[in-house]
Amino acid sequence: MIAKRKRIGWGRSFKNFRGMPRKEITDVDIPEKVIIPLKQGYGEETEPIVEKGQKVLAGEIIARNDNNISSPVHSSVNGVIDDFINLNFFGIKTTAVIIKSDKTRNWISPLKEDVKTNHGNDVSWESFSSEEIERRIYLTGVSCLGNYGIPTHFKSSPMSTADANHIIINCLDSDVYDLEMTEILQNEELSKFVVGIKLLKKILPQAVAHIAINKKSKNIIDKLEGLLDHEKDIIVHPLESKYPINLDPVVAGIVLDEKISPYTIHQNKGILIYDVSTILNIYEGVVNGKPLIERIVALAGEGYIDSHFLRVRIGISFDQIINRNVKAGYDIRFILESPLWGEKIEDLSLPLDRTVNCIVGIVEGNKGEFLSFARPGFTKDSYSRTFVANFIPFKKHIDTNLHGEERPCIFCGYCEDVCPVEVIPHFVAKHVERNLIDDYLVKYKIFDCIECHLCTYVCPSKIRISDYIREGKQSLIKMGIEDPGSKAFSNEMNLENADSLNKNNGETINE
Amino acid sequence: MNKLRVRYQKLYKIKLLMHFTTIIRTIEGILFGISTVTESAPHFRDNIDIKRYMSAAIIALVPSTVAAIYFFGLRVIAMIIVSYITGGIIEVLFALVRKKDIEEGFLVTGLIFPLVLPPNTPLWVVAVGIAFGVVFGKELFGGTGRNIFNPALVGRLFITISFPQIMTSSYKLPFVDGVTSATPLVLFKTSHTLTPWFQLLFGATAGSMGETFRIGIIIGGLFLILTRTTDWRIPIFYIGTILGLSWIGHIFIPDKIASPLFQLLTGGLLFGAFFMATDPVTSPFTRSGKVIFGLGIGIFTLLIRVFSGYAEGVMFSIILMNGFTPLIDHIVLSIKYRPVENER
Structure with a gap:
């Protein structure tokens, strides 16, 4: 079903910037050691169930706590537990596990009895009961994603599966370095995406699923409509892609057509919001039994030699992700997720956790520009229309000046x-x-x-x-x-x- | 360029210039841009700054200024220079005493002020006017952003009231020297003479220097709206009110109220609507407030034009509504944010 178009009178569309990531995924080498925070994504800190010196396999659960709201944490590499440290992870204090890896790539599924499905890939997800789906989502760690977790009969979210009223899938590309959905959801991904939504719907049958998407991605909207033909409870919302429509309270307010307070969004109305990568992770976790040990991260911005996507193991330090790709001779500021609302990465030795989608690198503009106010501004972005770039679509430049x-x-x-x-x-x-x-x-x-x-x-x-x-x-x-x-x-x-x-x-x- | 900047920055260390760091800093900002970076989110900022914002207003004034020089001779340049120098000195003095940066808002005030004067205004009157406007219209309120009345209009009002003889006899026709001429509005008021609209549109009439070349004002005004330097609401509602009211009025009392087109193309209406009423500091910041503001000036302008001893009412009505600005905003805000019962 396709929702009515809504006019949006606010916001700003950020388009056409230099340093947009190329849609090409490269694998990053398995690092020598990983640091895995025991609190990742939504939920509280988990309890380690491994000891120093113990051998672990990639995909093995190394920490879980069934008594508080949390999701299991896995080892992302094959190796040996080296140490437990205290980590200040962007203002959140948590324990972290250091694992020394043997640099091998293979992994096991935490769904022990289902290991076969890993390789066979022939198990039909449609035969899964909702308990089974919930179990798989929980054990693979996917349930920690989204701003309120994914409700299961485990304690993965404070919301019970019966309380969820709306699932909003945020496919909006209104941030500066967001790729269009037509590029991200190509053939195979799109069908995985649809399966992911159907799996979510199966565990939250009473909830209405809303797909919020840029109305310009007509291609995808048409395909989605075809794939979701008979589903009444999945509504596609073609929206104008203006920042900050991709932020939770705004997208919820627009999609549900009511005023949503940023404070009570989840508790009060039973709204759950997930992004595209979460849905794809649900697919991988449930159908392939793949634990959340990898992430596809975009390097975006002018600070990189080549902005593109990387497939990295969780726990790898930011240093190792960006090294060799940073432009030499510039001061570069690294920011988590978005240059508009993201946090500066002060300490590059911190590890990457399960929630990161994008590492922005922009040039520090500490130099000043001769007669900067009087320049025509071929590459300058502005809300006012006083620069040439407002009228001629040159690729625009960003710095921190x-x-x-x-x-x-x-x-x-x-x-x-x-x-x-x-x-x-x-x-x-x-x-x-x-x-x-x-x-x-x-x-x-x-x-x-x-x-x-x-x-x-x-x-x-x-x-x-x-x-x-x-x-x-x-x-x-x-x-x-x-x-x-x-x-x-x-x-x-x-x-x-x-x-x-x-x-x-x-x-x-x-x- | 960085070397140049380092060399320039040595000026800060010269003891003689100790008290003038404000000026040095301002010039550095203009020449070399700034090197400060953002501290937290958002990590990058819009490229617009007040300098460019004000420059856009100056660019919009270029057609009027050039036309003024063309019609009324090089004297216009002299008046603009006097205005800039007198006002500039006062501005710098206040900045030095306050130890704050010199603000860019004056660039627009200093140009608008001479453009709303009659072409034969003596230079000393220009100086007195701009000085009064800057001191009492702006600086005494605390500088740019805090003033209640448009400084250029305060100056204009002061000299209109102080030197009525000089002001009324300073109008002249373009290209004609030494002969005083009445403005089209005065002609209509005294003898019901209607100046042809073609002359009005292209500026071949008597009037204040910047207001006669009306096609240029319209172009400049559209430029301002297109570049988002001003909001469209005030000029559109102002002009719309004048057109609507004079259309009705013209049907009932055609002797006193001229037709809408004549109203539109005479006096300082267009100049006032696009460049003076839209001054963001002295007009309401709420959107509906802007509509009320535009309506208000429109009504007052027409009332003054028709029923008062003055032929022109743009200046008075804008100043009057400037005074109402805080009240309008207050009322609009209290309606917009009135407590809603049973919201949840």
């Missing part, structure tokens, strides 16, 4: 134009800047902000609007003033759940 001095706000209104929610960013930011923080700001919907950072991006005065808004939210929470939406919700819940929820809210904000 601010491109201007910070100035007082002149009320140009760009931030309001691009804001996907009902916030007037400069207005709220100004209050926070002057330290006028009280529940007055809640009235102006400060808690609706989804931190897409687009307001900061477009600001000609170079004001860090989104940082101010985030600061305001944090101070409000410290003062005990909460989002009215989440409050109303926690009143509905029983007391014990309410506590854990508040904790969750706090975490979301600190991230």
